Amino acid sequence: MTTSVARITTITARSSTSFEDAVQAGLARASSTLRNVQSAWVKEQKIDVRDGVASAYQVTMEVTFVLDD
Template sequence: MASVARITTISSRSDESFEDAVRRGIERASETLRGIEGAWVKDHVVNIKDGSIVSWQVNLEVTFVLDDGGQ
């Protein structure tokens, strides 16, 4: 059986860690997208204020299989 997938880019931020930012991004994407099969962390950035890290941000490329329309 063949399938076709789509890739969409999302950005997610956490006050705790990169891992938490990734987890939150995937959890949120799962509320909207069906058939998520994987994600690639494309970029990761720390946000700094007064010399301290205040948040961790990731840009994710999320891969999901397109619905076959019930066929």
């Protein structure tokens, strides 16, 4: 039987385009720094508003990655 141990880290990412773009940017950055990224949970979403219009989208994510043996 194989076992694995994972760690969770919290990251925040922003985009001027959309929540989806913020998620993708955050995952891309996490994957470039962390090995074995397995999943992410979007914990919080926030919109900055300027002059009545959404100006930035921010997500806070819990990213899970498996530790090397």
